[in-house]
Amino acid sequence: MNPTKRREIFHRLQTANPTPTTELEYETPFQLLIAVLLSAQATDKSVNLATRKFFPRHGTPEGLLALGEEGVADFIKTIGLFRTKAKNVIATCEKLLREHDGQVPRDREALEALPGVGRKTANVVLNTAFGEPTIAVDTHIFRVSNRTGLAPGKNVLEVERKLEKVVPREYALDAHHWLILHGRYVCVARKPKCPVCGIADLCEFRQKTPVSQA
Known part of the structure; x- marks a missing residue:
């Protein structure tokens, strides 16, 4: 995947959800x-x-x-x-x-x-909590990074290092949340919701879910 595609992926994720955050509830x-x-x-x-x-x-x-x-x-x-x-x-x-x-x-x-x-x-x-541009690679981010071709890696640390290198700086702070939410609700494990995915045309996953099976 080239830098232009990656930038467009995050641009679209930002447009769809300008202020992503964790779904965990906390005050401090x-x-x-x-x-x-x-x-x-x-x-x-x-x-x-x-x-x-x-x-x-x-x-x-x-x-x-x-x-x-x-x-x-x-x-x-x-x-x-x-x-x-x-x-x-x-x-x-x-x-x-x-x-x-x-x-x-x-x-x-x-x-x-x-x-x-x-x-x-x-x-x-x-x-x-502190606004650092870190990326916590969980199962969702690991799956999305590998499936889309955004930042493929054999383990979570490899994917984290790759994302740190390829995510454009202006998207680094929120990349963590966009990728988690995308994996949790759209690019799900068993049958990704490709027909309603906003970045499907940029994704390099070959076995996309057809509309008939969505």
Whole structure:
């Protein structure tokens, strides 16, 4: 795929959705961090249903520590891997209070040092909370990047590095959200919705879904 096609793809995605953002519900960088941590192998919808129950009263490091691991687990038991996630949430709160005065650090290394926080979670927080032009490659972005030919790669890190190189600078901040939303609602896994896709003519996927099967 050439640079002209890539630029036009992001131009169209921007035209269709000028101000994309995460579908996770949060009010502070800390709440975003916790929501993203909980979203691993879970849907944003399921995370929002859970966090609505405890963010209003316990949406701070001190508030979650007051709940304790069992209390957090009880609130998030509808989410996969809830016991491991509850343990990581409490450990993260303790580390934030001990080392960062309860604030979420604006630093990749410090973020990835938090329990349960990997590169993808750090990228989401840096992008969405702090406005850094990072790209957190999840299953949706990995699929869209490879299927369309936008930034093919064998693993998530390879795709991330490729996107960092090929996404035009003026689209870098929002590229993460456009690609996730496109993969979640249009370029879906089993049967991509090619007939209603706004970038289908630019996409290099050969086995496009015909109108008769859409």
